[in-house]
Amino acid sequence: MKIYDISMEIHHNMPVYKGRDPKRPNFSIDSDFSTGTAYETRLDLNLHTGTHLDRPLHMIPGGEVLDTLKLEQVITRCKVYDFTDVDHKIRAHDLSKKDITEGDFILLKTKNSILDILEKEFIYLDKTGAEYLKDKKIKGVGIDALGIEHSQPDHESHILLLSNDIVILEGLRLKDIEEGDYFLFAAPIKIKGVEAAPVRAVLVSGI
Amino acid sequence: MKIYDISMEIHHNMPVYKGRDPKRPNFSIDSDFSTGTAYETRLDLNLHTGTHLDRPLHMIPGGEVLDTLKLEQVITRCKVYDFTDVDHKIRAHDLSKKDITEGDFILLKTKNSILDILEKEFIYLDKTGAEYLKDKKIKGVGIDALGIEHSQPDHESHILLLSNDIVILEGLRLKDIEEGDYFLFAAPIKIKGVEAAPVRAVLVSGI
Numbered sequence: 001m002k003i004y005d006i007s008m009e010i011h012h013n014m015p016v017y018k019g020r021d022p023k024r025p026n027f028s029i030d031s032d033f034s035t036g037t038a039y040e041t042r043l044d045l046n047l048h049t050g051t052h053l054d055r056p057l058h059m060i061p062g063g064e065v066l067d068t069l070k071l072e073q074v075i076t077r078c079k080v081y082d083f084t085d086v087d088h089k090i091r092a093h094d095l096s097k098k099d100i101t102e103g104d105f106i107l108l109k110t111k112n113s114i115l116d117i118l119e120k121e122f123i124y125l126d127k128t129g130a131e132y133l134k135d136k137k138i139k140g141v142g143i144d145a146l147g148i149e150h151s152q153p154d155h156e157s158h159i160l161l162l163s164n165d166i167v168i169l170e171g172l173r174l175k176d177i178e179e180g181d182y183f184l185f186a187a188p189i190k191i192k193g194v195e196a197a198p199v200r201a202v203l204v205s206g207i
Numbered sequence: 208m209k210i211y212d213i214s215m216e217i218h219h220n221m222p223v224y225k226g227r228d229p230k231r232p233n234f235s236i237d238s239d240f241s242t243g244t245a246y247e248t249r250l251d252l253n254l255h256t257g258t259h260l261d262r263p264l265h266m267i268p269g270g271e272v273l274d275t276l277k278l279e280q281v282i283t284r285c286k287v288y289d290f291t292d293v294d295h296k297i298r299a300h301d302l303s304k305k306d307i308t309e310g311d312f313i314l315l316k317t318k319n320s321i322l323d324i325l326e327k328e329f330i331y332l333d334k335t336g337a338e339y340l341k342d343k344k345i346k347g348v349g350i351d352a353l354g355i356e357h358s359q360p361d362h363e364s365h366i367l368l369l370s371n372d373i374v375i376l377e378g379l380r381l382k383d384i385e386e387g388d389y390f391l392f393a394a395p396i397k398i399k400g401v402e403a404a405p406v407r408a409v410l411v412s413g414i
Contacts, residue, residue, distance in 0.1 A: 005397070189217065
């Protein structure tokens with residue numbers, strides 16, 4: 001068994017969506033050894049920070065929240081696809097070159113992982129790509145960007161995926177992961193009633 | 208493959224350590240559909256909330272933080288032991304009745320799971336039990352309480368375990384889990400430099 005960590009590290013100066021300062025996580029100390037006998041940190045974070053999972057409510061008024069996610073949707077076999085030769089965005093045309101089939105959970109490895117593009121002009125999945133994945137009836141899709149899409153004014157990629165119960169994982173780190181088959185563990189922190197949650201995402205091979 | 212969720216749900220009115228109000232998580236809304244085109248929640252939480260993992264810095268000045276935890280320490284085979292017949296605390300004497308061996312990751316199922324004792328007089332692992340597990344050279348121990356110990360003034364159980372690189376998982380929910388062998392996934396959220404982190408802990412059988 002080999003374990004691969006595909007998660008971003010959370011800290012105040014980490015990359016955040018489009019580099020927006022209000023999105024930064026903030027840390028404070030609840031107790032330390034000068035005031036007590038234990039050290040305890042408090043963390044204030046937007047739930048879309050770092051590696052995280054989106055639920056339909058993120059983009060769809062009245063949409064489903066985390067409570068209805070089944071663990072089988074995020075603890076599952078998965079396929080990593082290498083799209084590091086693609087510029088700007090991943091389209092249906094690009095996806096059609098891969099053997100994507102119904103029920104797959106796929107992870108998209110792009111130039112974002114290779115070049116550490118996280119805040120600004122990151123590679124994303126465009127609406128034609130999202131439509132393609134919806135038609136394929138996949139289980140989920142992850143990407144090495146803090147957003148599955150970028151500057152599509154109606155959030156078409158999010159909405160196409162989320163309205164078809166396709167899991168979205170954002171903020172993956174895939175630099176060291178080769179294209180191939182893995183087992184994915186991407187269960188989010190169990191927070192009641194919310195539209196997203198942080199995930200410690202790992203891949204496992206050999207099980 | 209069967210997946211068992213053994214995590215607590217995080218919300219404002221959840222059980223917190225000894226029922227202390229300042230330990231409650233707080234939620235706010237960063238954006239919703241009245242102010243924007245996406246719904247985003249912000250969460251302010253003590254890192255020892257709900258199901259979480261402790262690192263040595265929690266109790267030992269200068270102790271190790273999350274960064275040096277190896278994923279192999281928390282993604283591993285494990286044994287669930289039923290101690291639901293034990294009152295007050297789990298001692299070396301109780302542990303000696305089980306087949307605990309070097310390298311084990313063990314989860315202690317107590318009356319806390321059966322009776323939903325989470326905030327006040329919860330069952331815990333006493334210092335004789337921690338000493339026993341240290342001598343057995345186990346890999347990690349989890350418990351269905353928000354603290355591995357209760358009212359031991361020098362935090363002997365924490366310190367015995369953490370100073371011997373034994374992982375501590377707190378806040379597990381084991382009501383529906385039978386004694387036996389499982390695969391444990393308990394990788395914490397990847398937060399830099401901290402003494403603890405929330406975990407979505409799951410057990411898997413049949414892999």
